[in-house]
Amino acid sequence: MNSVSPSAAQYVGGVMQDELVDRGRQQQPMERQGSFGVRPPQTQGASREAAGELDEMDKLKAKLMSAWNNVKYGWTVKSKTSFNKMSPVTVLGHSYLLNSEDEVERFRLAFVSRIWLTYRREFPQLEGSTWTTDCGWGCMLRSGQMLLAQGLLVHLMPRDWVWPESQQLTDVDFEVFRPRSPARAGGVPIPSFGSPRGSSTPEKSLPSSQAPRCSQKKKVYESTKDRQEHIHSRLVTWFGDQPPAPFGVHQLVDIGKGSGKKAGDWYGPSVVAHILRKAVDKTSVVTNLAVYVAQDCTVYKEDVVHLCDRSLNQTSSDPSSQDWKSVIILVPVRLGGEALNPSYIDCVKNFLKLECCIGIIGGKPKHSLYFIGFQDEQLLYLDPHYCQPVVDVSQVNFSLESFHCSSPKKMPFNRMDPSCTIGFYAKNKKDFESLCSAVSEALSSSKEKYPVFTFVEGHSQDYGLEGHSSNHSGPPAHILPPGRLGRSNNRRSSEEFVFL
Secondary structure (H helix, E strand, O other): OEOOHHHHHHHHHHHHHHHHHHHHHHHHHHHHOOOOOOOOOOOOHHHHHHHHHHHHHHHHHHHHHHHHHHOOOOEEEOOOOOOOOOOEEEEOOOEEEEEOHHHHHHHHHHHOOOOOOEEEEEEEEEOOOOOOOOOOOOOOHHHHHHHHHHHHHHHOOOOOOOOOOOOOOOEEEEHHHOOOOOOOOOOOOOHHHHHHOOOOOOOOOOOOOOHHHHHHHHHHHHHHHHHHHHHHHHHHHOOOOOOOOOOHHHHHHHHHHHOOOOOOOOOHHHHHHHHHHHHHHHHHOOOEEEEEEEEOOOEEHHHHHHHHHHHHHOOOOOOOOEEOOOEEEEEEEEEOOOOOOOHHHHHHHHHHOOOOOOEEEEOOOOOEEEEEEEEEOOEEOOOOOOEEOOOOOOOOOOOHHHHHOOOOOOEEEHHOEEEEEEEEEEHHHHHHHHHHHHHHHHHHOOOOOOOOOOEEEOOOOHHHOOOOOOOOOOOOEEOOOOOOOOOOOOOOOOOOOOOO
């Protein structure tokens, strides 16, 4: 969502923030100088007092920044998103031609059923900091959460699952509903736009012999629906903004400390990919699932097999366990230099057309997005830049409404930041083999000399990358074009890339 804040609040917040920074900068030289420009000796007490003042200054700055960001991202611009009735809309492997109410309904359910995770405020203080909100700095973590949530949805739910309580779409303009007669005003939703729950068609009476069978089917359906809603709610609790939540901000920030990150820092898409992998490895709430992070723009097939094939890792066979773990494959890439290379657009489209794709996270500092589809030359996305009050997910029957978005947004491909992480999911070994084949075909659509990434037979250690396997906790490798694998083991910062 686009964000806006009142000009008055923006002016006051900006002045307070700038003055605070300037004062801090002005005080530092003065504290270092004596009467003649030489630092006087400080006693231990004075040193502690100075350190305490700096600590209080940091706390004050964090509180002011939190208050300012809560105002800034607590407002939204009500702008409509237009959809073309003549072009299909693709959402994570499914296409919808919005030329009928039925297709619009299918699109609505597909979009609103995605898990939407945004900035939150007033959650328990992040350990080692004064932050009680992630407004202004946690958008990439939120995008990563949404990517992982989609992977967990397809892992735990049927592929065709939709949230039965999905809200009606808002702030959209479907050309198919423009009036053909004066009776229907443009932009006004058709009464039957929502799901056909309230159909006025009278039900046909069934023969008495079929009634018990239909009743049994209804009971099975209701039982399945209840079970899926229980899984749905439980999945959302895993992303709650409380310290125990395995995929909540508190846990992700804590894991990020191992990569030199802390609360308030900018997290890049590559670092977040490794944080998500460690979060899944660390928890026991999700079973039969592994996360693999590609190295040097390369997915090493044997590394994935070693990660997922239980028969290679078990000392004693367990007949109750499955032989193959499901896997989420995350591929950090850079699709150009300062801007997206247009040659890769068709390739990105083809990724999003695949059922095995769970989305793309990308962006730049303070503006990360979660891409789930496209129409023509525009990407469809979920935006974490909206600050909402924290929800206590420990309460029974907590509201799920704020975890689902009813306002689809689009942006041109040429505004997509080239630094991103692409996600895929394979439920079993057969699906993994199909994934490799389908993604390789999508990669071949690129007009560039170098593909976005590659699949390689063998292990990463065969290419001199023993220390950078996805199973290790070291920093992620930077990206190299194919053909230059293993030339250097001196890895730099995890967010450094060699441009393709």
